[in-house]
Amino acid sequence: MNENVFDDPRITAVGLLVEAHAGLTARFTAQYEEHDLSAVEFEVLMRLARSPGNQLRMTDLAAQTSLSTSGVTRVVDRMERDGLLRRRACPSDRRSSYAVVTPAGMQRLDETLPGHLRIIEQWFTGQLEPETLAAMLDGLRRVRDAVHPGATAGSTDQAPTDEPASAC
Amino acid sequence: MNENVFDDPRITAVGLLVEAHAGLTARFTAQYEEHDLSAVEFEVLMRLARSPGNQLRMTDLAAQTSLSTSGVTRVVDRMERDGLLRRRACPSDRRSSYAVVTPAGMQRLDETLPGHLRIIEQWFTGQLEPETLAAMLDGLRRVRDAVHPGATAGSTDQAPTDEPASAC
DNA sequence: TGGCTATAGTTGCTCAGGCAGTCGTTGGGC
């Protein structure tokens, strides 16, 4: 193994992706904390808020986030305790339950989002000319489609409409 | 707050970055595990292996990774126990100690790297035409430079030569 | 030289999250 594998363009490419991601994540996290939210809590609020009725079954929520089902149980525990969410029994399947965003939860999200968008603009999209940004997003989209976040469970793109909302 | 903030191009852009990163990370992690390494352990090995003498002071290692100093203490504990690393006293400063890669550690890295490069090629760089890749890396580099991984502590790009190696 | 402050590393405590096992529920096959 050669010493200069470290200068391999593939290593460099991954390094850039990882560092850009880490840097942005750090900025996001700092801003979430101003509104007493963690990154997962923000993700959960976003996922629920964009779902019909501001609710999702626990399992579906897990599938749409970076969490396992037990992880979801616990975040929802905390967020329910803090009044951002509540559980609602599923009338047609007594095994299932919904996580529903409360008005307080929606308000918290509304307070957090403008700053979040501002940070994205400031440190990400606003750093690049429109055509560079477009090229980059094109590349990211193709990588994303290749690695398919279906398994890893994605984050914040528009929901793929080809997945049934598993009506309940 | 409007319903279709969720279709805001800024949200979409971040979503793509996060999902591409998450997908790649998952592939990497799976491959590391084939060689009994975690993601942090691989990162530590890479950082040390590219440093002069295959060693770094604990603090410097923390600064170059995604870990706090106490985190570094514990990873090094585990890796020392597994024979991948060893601690070495710093002759000129008795507070400091080096983490040094052992031959076994170098061998483990050598076994892991080819597969790692293959995965990068397969799911990332190989997915894009050279000019798309170049545009994307250009964008990532500018975002990275903006958010400056100095605070968040970066990952796998070549070490910025403007930082003193804090000779010991 | 003596003392004071800053620094390097480690450790106790805490918390988030995953895995695997459990319990209740469902739906299909007979």
Next chain:
DNA sequence: GCCCAACGACTGCCTGAGCAACTATAGCCA
């Protein structure tokens, strides 16, 4: 209608990581 496999949520246990406190050393300044 009964049984059994599959499924949804939850819980016990464990691991990894951060913060803050602590110890030892270093370097500075009077």
